[in-house]
Amino acid sequence: MSNFHRDNIEPRSVVMAVLTTVLISIGGLVEIVPLFTSAGPPPMDGIKPLTALEITGRDIYLREGCYVCHSQMVRPFRSETLRYGPWSRGGEYVYDHPFQLGSRRTGPDLARVGSKYPDSWHFEHMADARQTSDGSIMPKYPWLFEWTIDPAQTQATMLALSRVGVPYTEAQIASAPADMKTQATKIVTGLTAAGYDTTEDKEIVAVIAYLQQLGVNARASIEAEQAKTGGTK
Amino acid sequence: MSDQNHDKIMGHAADNDGIEEYDNALPNWWVGLFLFCIVWGIGYAVDYHFISHRSQAGYYDVEMAEAAVKWPAPAAGSVAPLTPEVLAEGKEIFTQNCVACHGADMHGKIGPNLVDDVWIHGGTQADITKTITTGVKEKGMPTWEPILGPDRVAKVAAYVFSSKEPPSPSPQ
Amino acid sequence: MDQPSPTVPAVYDDAIVKKFAWATMIWGFVGMLVGVIIALELAYWPTNLSIPYITFGRLRPLHTNAVIFAFGGNIVFAGIYYSMQRLMKVRMWNDILSNFHFWGWQAIIVSAALTLPLGLTEGKEYAELIWPIDVAIAVVWVAFAINFFGTIAIRKVAHLYVAIWFYMSFVITIPVLHIVNSLAVPATLTRSYPIYSGMTDALVQWWYGHNAVGFFLTTPFLGLMYYFLPRAAERPVYSYRLSIIHFWGLVFLYIWAGPHHLLYSGLPDWAQTLGMVFSIMLLAPSWGGMLNGLLTLRGAWDRLRTDPVLKFYVVGVSFYGMSTFEGPMMSIRAVNALAHYTSWVVGHVHSGALGWNGMVTFGTLYWLLPRLYKRPLYSTDLATLHFWIATIGIVLYTISMWAGGLNEGLMARAIDDHGQLLYPMWKDIITRLQPFYWVRFGGGLLFLSGVVLMLFNAAMTAFGPTTQSAPGAAPAK
Numbered sequence: 001m002s003n004f005h006r007d008n009i010e011p012r013s014v015v016m017a018v019l020t021t022v023l024i025s026i027g028g029l030v031e032i033v034p035l036f037t038s039a040g041p042p043p044m045d046g047i048k049p050l051t052a053l054e055i056t057g058r059d060i061y062l063r064e065g066c067y068v069c070h071s072q073m074v075r076p077f078r079s080e081t082l083r084y085g086p087w088s089r090g091g092e093y094v095y096d097h098p099f100q101l102g103s104r105r106t107g108p109d110l111a112r113v114g115s116k117y118p119d120s121w122h123f124e125h126m127a128d129a130r131q132t133s134d135g136s137i138m139p140k141y142p143w144l145f146e147w148t149i150d151p152a153q154t155q156a157t158m159l160a161l162s163r164v165g166v167p168y169t170e171a172q173i174a175s176a177p178a179d180m181k182t183q184a185t186k187i188v189t190g191l192t193a194a195g196y197d198t199t200e201d202k203e204i205v206a207v208i209a210y211l212q213q214l215g216v217n218a219r220a221s222i223e224a225e226q227a228k229t230g231g232t233k
Numbered sequence: 234m235s236d237q238n239h240d241k242i243m244g245h246a247a248d249n250d251g252i253e254e255y256d257n258a259l260p261n262w263w264v265g266l267f268l269f270c271i272v273w274g275i276g277y278a279v280d281y282h283f284i285s286h287r288s289q290a291g292y293y294d295v296e297m298a299e300a301a302v303k304w305p306a307p308a309a310g311s312v313a314p315l316t317p318e319v320l321a322e323g324k325e326i327f328t329q330n331c332v333a334c335h336g337a338d339m340h341g342k343i344g345p346n347l348v349d350d351v352w353i354h355g356g357t358q359a360d361i362t363k364t365i366t367t368g369v370k371e372k373g374m375p376t377w378e379p380i381l382g383p384d385r386v387a388k389v390a391a392y393v394f395s396s397k398e399p400p401s402p403s404p405q
Numbered sequence: 406m407d408q409p410s411p412t413v414p415a416v417y418d419d420a421i422v423k424k425f426a427w428a429t430m431i432w433g434f435v436g437m438l439v440g441v442i443i444a445l446e447l448a449y450w451p452t453n454l455s456i457p458y459i460t461f462g463r464l465r466p467l468h469t470n471a472v473i474f475a476f477g478g479n480i481v482f483a484g485i486y487y488s489m490q491r492l493m494k495v496r497m498w499n500d501i502l503s504n505f506h507f508w509g510w511q512a513i514i515v516s517a518a519l520t521l522p523l524g525l526t527e528g529k530e531y532a533e534l535i536w537p538i539d540v541a542i543a544v545v546w547v548a549f550a551i552n553f554f555g556t557i558a559i560r561k562v563a564h565l566y567v568a569i570w571f572y573m574s575f576v577i578t579i580p581v582l583h584i585v586n587s588l589a590v591p592a593t594l595t596r597s598y599p600i601y602s603g604m605t606d607a608l609v610q611w612w613y614g615h616n617a618v619g620f621f622l623t624t625p626f627l628g629l630m631y632y633f634l635p636r637a638a639e640r641p642v643y644s645y646r647l648s649i650i651h652f653w654g655l656v657f658l659y660i661w662a663g664p665h666h667l668l669y670s671g672l673p674d675w676a677q678t679l680g681m682v683f684s685i686m687l688l689a690p691s692w693g694g695m696l697n698g699l700l701t702l703r704g705a706w707d708r709l710r711t712d713p714v715l716k717f718y719v720v721g722v723s724f725y726g727m728s729t730f731e732g733p734m735m736s737i738r739a740v741n742a743l744a745h746y747t748s749w750v751v752g753h754v755h756s757g758a759l760g761w762n763g764m765v766t767f768g769t770l771y772w773l774l775p776r777l778y779k780r781p782l783y784s785t786d787l788a789t790l791h792f793w794i795a796t797i798g799i800v801l802y803t804i805s806m807w808a809g810g811l812n813e814g815l816m817a818r819a820i821d822d823h824g825q826l827l828y829p830m831w832k833d834i835i836t837r838l839q840p841f842y843w844v845r846f847g848g849g850l851l852f853l854s855g856v857v858l859m860l861f862n863a864a865m866t867a868f869g870p871t872t873q874s875a876p877g878a879a880p881a882k
Contacts, residue, residue, distance in 0.1 A: 002256075002646050010564040013557045017573060020656055024578045024620075027661035027683070028585075028612055031676055035605045041671050059596070062528035065462025071746055075669040076293035078300055079818040082379040082826055087293065090671025093603025098529045101607055101670060105746040105813075106447065108831045118373025120343045121334065132333040132343070135832035137450040139460045153593070160592035164600045194343070243645050248562040250491040252632070253641035259650060263696065267654070267689030270733075274682030281678055288674050304824025329830055382825020 041090025046221040049095045049166050050213065052176035053183040056154045057210025060144070060203055061100070069138075071102030072111040072214065085112030085219055092218035095166050107138060112215035119187055120194040122208045144204040151177035183209060306383065312358045313387035315395055323392025326385050330377070339396060344374065347393055356397065362390035417490040421503045423777050423867075425483035426770060428511060429476060430860050433766070435518070436471030437853045439464055444849045448842035458522040466533040467521040472758065473531070473621065475514045480766040481625040482510070482549075485572050487773060488632040489556060492566050498555030502548050509545035513538055525595045529606075531614045532586055536597040539587040546580045567648040571628030574656050578620040586613035604671050612663035619659035622757065626765050627655075627694045630722065633769050635701055637714045643700035651693025658687045665736035668745065677738075684736035691729035698722035713788035717768030720796055724760025728753060743818070748841065749810025756803045759795070759852055767791065767859060774866050783865035787858050795855040801848030809841030 009016055035041075050058060061067075074080050076087040088111050093099055102109075117125075121132055126144055129136035155176050162168040172179075184200035187208055191198060198204060241256040281287045313319050328337070334344035345353060354364045365386050368376035378386055446452045446461045453460045486503065490496055497503050516538050520526075526533040534542070553576050557565070565573075586609050589597035601609050635642050642648065664672055664680025699722055702715065709715050731753050735744050744750060775782045782788060816834050819827035828834060 002649055005649050006564065013554070013565060013573075016565065016570065017554070017577060020570075020574050020577050021581075023653070023657040024574070024581065024616075024660050026657070027659075031661065031664060031679055032605070032608055032612060035608060035673075035676075041604050041673065062526060063524035064457075064460065065466060065524075065526065065528075067528065067530070068462050068465045073670055075742070075745075076289045077669075077742065077818065078293075078296050079820065079826065081293075082382075083817075083829070085379075088671055090604040090673070093607075093671060096603045097598040097601070097606065098527060099603055099607040099610065100528065101667070103530060103666065103746070104750065105817075115370055115373065116375050118334075118343055121373060124343065133832065134329075134333070135835050137447060137835055139446075139450060139453050139462075140455045141457075142455055143457050156592040157596065157598070160590045160596075160598045163590045164598055165602055240641075242641060245564065245566070245645070248492075248564045249566040250488070250494075250632075250636075252566065252635045254567075254645040254648070255641050255643055256646070257644040259644065259647050260696065263647075263689060263692065266692070267686075270686045270688055274685050278678050278682050282675060289669055289677075300824055329832075380826065380829045382821070382823055382829070384823040384825060385829075 041093075043094040044089055044091035044218060044221050046217050046224075047092055047094060048217060049161075049168060050210070051179060051183060052151070052154050052158065052172075053180045053206050053209040054213055055157055055161070055210075056149050056180065057203075057206035057208070059153075059157060060207050061210060062098075064141070066110075067100045067102045069102075069104065069106035071105050071109045073101040074109055074111050080109070084109050085215065086222040089218070089222070092215075092221070095161075097161060097164050097166065107136075110211070110214055112219060114212050114214040114216040114219075118194070119190050119208050119212065120196055122211055123191055123196050123198070123204065126204055126207060141204075144207055145198060145202055147203045148201040149180070149203055149206050151180055154180065180206075307387070310359045310363075311387070312362050313391040315391055319388050320392050320395055322385075323388040323390070323395075326381065326389040327392055330381065331389070339393075344372075348397055356394075358390060358394040361394050362387055365390050365393075416496055418486070418497050418500060418503060419777055421497070421500075421507060422483050422487045422773065424507050425479045425486060426773055426777065427863075428507075429479040429483055429766065429770065430856070430863060432471055432475035432479060432514060434853070434856050434860060436468060436476050437849070437856055439468040439471060441846065441849045441853050443468055444842070444846040448839065448846050457524070463522050463524055463526075466526060466530075467518060469531060470517050470521065470533065471514070473617065474517075476766070477622055477626075477762055478510065480769060481575070481621075481629065482506070483773065484629040484633065484769055485553070485625070487777075488568055488629075489553070489572065492562070492569055492632070493556055493560035494562055495556060495559050498552050498559055502552035502555075506545060506549045506552065509541065509548065513541050513545065516541075520595070527587075527589065527597060527599070529586070529599065529610050531617055532583075532610065535595050536587070536589055536591055537594065539583070543580060543584055546583070550576050550580070566631070567642070567645075567652065568628040568631040570652050571624045571631065574652075575620050575625040575628070578616065578624075578660075582613045582616050582620065586610060604667075607667055607670065608664060608672060608676065611666040612660070615663040615666060616660055618757070619655070619662075622762050623659070623691075624655065626725075626762055629765055629769055630694070630698050630718070633714075633772055634698055634718050634722075637712070637718065637768070637772050638702050638705040638708070640701050640703065640705050643697050643703070647693050647697050651690045651697070654690030654693065655687070658683055658690060662687060662736070665741070668736070668738055668741045681736045681738060681741075684733045688730065688733045692726055695722055695726035695729070698725075711785075713785060713792050714768045714772045716789070716792045717764045717771065720792075721761050721764030721768060724756055724764065724799070728757040728761060731756065743814040744810060747810035747813040747817075748806040748838065749814065752803045752806025752810060755806065756799070759799045759802060763795065763799075763852070767795065767855075770859065770863065774863055778867045780866060780871075783862050783869055787862045791855040791858045791862070794851050794858070798848045798851030798853075798855065801851065802845050803848075805841040805844035805848065809838050809845075812837050812841070 009019070074084045074087045081087055125132045126141045128140050129138035155173050158168045158173045158176060162173070181200060184205045187205050188198060188200050239256070243254040243256050246253045334342055335347050336342045339347040341347065352360070354360060354369060364374070366378040366383070368374045381389070442452070442459070443461050443464050457463070486497065517534055520535055520538065521533060525535050527535060553572070557569070589599045591597040599606050631642065631648070661683035662680055664676045665684045668677050668681065699719070702719065705715065709719060734740055735750070735753060771782060771788050813834055816828045816837060821827045
């Protein structure tokens with residue numbers, strides 16, 4: 001065996017390079033290619049692309065690197081479904097580019113945080129997490145309350161996402177600025193009524209919009225499915 | 234193990250910038266480990282998918298079914314007794330989980346006032362227990378039952394119920 | 406190019422090696438300094454002073470990119486340029502490509518260090534760099550690969566030594582991983598979105614991420630070990646046959662193990678199983694490298710007392726063996742259920758990164774510096790001190806993260822007598838972790854201090870006064 005290797009492979013760099021290329025390709029091909037076919041997770045019913053304001057919030061979530069401390073994946077264990085809600089199915093992530101499952105829970109999972117708390121909770125939490133969550137080590141994010149969102153950037157995001165398969169129509173992209181305004185006004189109205197001062201163009205409003213939809217559709221879809229089959233949650 | 238090997242020199246040094254290599258055999262235990270891991274891996278995969286037909290969803294269902302037997306859900310409408318121990322424990326649970334929104338003085342902040350006469354979702358002890366258990370999704374009141382568990386929910390509800398009449402009596 | 410005639414000994418390009426060696430030390434210091442800062446941010450959150458550009462979420466990608474691709478990358482390149490010229494008995498095929506590689510790589514690192522704190526990111530762990538930088542990486546890598554294979558083509562020896570096999574797997578695999586994982590549609594000059602959706606993106610990413618460990622932090626470092634360890638120990642490699650088997654075993658098996666990062670996720674069960682069982686199968690090929698490293702030292706153990714290079718190598722190879730045992734164990738579903746998402750993973754990563762990559766890097770540098778500058782090492786005592794500081798730092802780091810991770814994992818799943826969560830509040834877990842975060846900060850600070858000692862020692866070796874009277878200085882060969 002070692003003689004064969006010595007005489008036929010070690011003197012032939014091309015043979016060695018080709019052999020290496022073939023061997024490193026097999027595993028990836030076997031594992032990844034099927035996911036593009038029916039062997040991959042089927043899209044979950046009721047999952048919709050994010051609205052213009054929500055996708056703007058997601059871009060901020062990416063920018064701030066939230067995924068280095070927060071996961072978005074509830075594992076199928078009772079201790080996790082008690083703490084967070086229904087466990088995460090593959091099909092609920094179909095419109096996630098990039099995925100944000102995370103690898104470390106310095107803070108809690110966020111896959112089901114949508115509509116768990118009022119908008120005002122998130123407003124206070126992003127300003128200073130200790131106000132709502134005693135003992136938290138999360139940074140303060142004062143700049144989210146000052147920096148403003150740019151609908152043109154959101155349109156660029158939506159256009160790029162539509163090219164990778166997220167079903168945004170041209171009409172949706174065109175009406176993004178108006179849609180953002182409408183959704184932001186609703187959030188700001190609620191916040192103002194609760195005594196919190198901000199305006200529609202602030203990043204915090206987009207972040208709240210993004211966080212408040214996390215897992216909402218997936219949870220509804222999973223619960224509807226369970227109601228049909230009578231399974232556990 | 235070096236004694237069992239000959240330490241025979243391969244004679245590769247000229248090609249290896251002077252680094253020589255021995256013709257020593259693969260350690261037996263290492264070969265055994267390699268084969269064991271391969272056989273075990275194949276056996277595990279075949280068993281998991283084709284013999285025992287296991288799945289992570291299946292494991293979860295079993296875990297939940299076992300828990301339902303071990304810890305049956307409390308009867309609907311059951312409330313905790315208003316004993317000093319229960320109220321003291323309820324107060325601690327309130328301090329840890331509820332003050333962020335309802336305030337340490339229970340006068341409300343993100344969530345509503347809990348010591349006035351206004352009860353949006355009913356003011357009996359059973360009502361309060363139910364509201365905490367299920368939450369109020371549209372108002373952002375979390376569903377506390379899975380997080381705290383029915384036992385703690387009943388205790389904190391007892392504490393909130395006992396605190397509602399002004400002047401708020403400190404339990405005993 | 407300037408090929409030496411057969412009768413004249415090849416004139417090797419050591420200037421490029423010096424450049425990569427210095428880049429290793431400087432970026433190593435920067436990357437580890439950022440690591441220490443973010444460790445402090447976890448122990449004491451107000452550390453970031455509420456400045457957006459230095460929050461944990463932005464600096465953590467900078468730390469990982471800097472230590473892997475700047476510190477790890479530069480030492481691998483230094484080691485390859487030094488050893489491959491000697492193993493091929495020729496100068497690098499093309500000096501212009503060598504220099505393009507060096508300056509291109511440093512430009513990529515600088516642009517990473519500028520963009521990541523600004524929040525310009527693709528949001529994929531270990532592949533955060535924005536698409537123009539991704540393109541630059543591919544271009545620079547092609548230049549390096551052409552030079553690498555060009556040098557092999559003009560070599561003056563018949564056979565390729567095992568170190569070259571490992572380098573080759575690195576040169577071939579990294580661009581495959583990088584390009585496939587980075588395929589994205591740009592939205593603007595600084596933002597792009599991957600072509601893969603959801604779980605497919607997750608699988609591609611962890612196929613990339615796991616094999617960045619396999620083919621950036623493992624195979625080229627094994628190549629360094631196969632060249633520098635026998636040279637430093639002046640002993641033959643223990644088993645040629647073992648080299649062959651464990652090399653091809655690693656090359657074939659490593660690539661499958663990515664899904665172990667996605668156990669209990671929405672990835673189909675069959676893919677998770679493949680990730681787990683191939684991780685188990687990786688144990689023996691990984692240990693083949695450890696065995697060949699440690700057993701090569703037979704007959705040279707006495708020199709361990711005096712030679713810091715061998716000290717670094719022995720501890721490095723031992724940590725390699727330990728973390729390649731721990732990794733497969735953590736890939737087992739039941740163990741992963743406890744370990745995933747906790748500090749245990751952070752401890753595992755650092756036992757590999759500080760213990761294996763860090764120690765092998767230091768050993769290689771202490772061996773190279775006197776030879777590159779043809780002057781004795783300024784101080785063997787300082788190098789030995791560096792060794793002990795680094796070792797204690799690693800021990801503090803890994804033990805605190807293991808213990809903290811076990812606490813977290815057990816607390817998150819703990820159930821009380823009523824069947825409800827024993828620790829429903831996240832605060833309980835955060836509070837428990839605080840002391841461990843402080844110990845980890847201390848361990849990291851020690852490790853960083855060792856790098857400072859090395860920088861001083863290296864500078865004195867290269868540029869210090871020529872009259873050399875430092876105590877314990879070893880003669881250079």
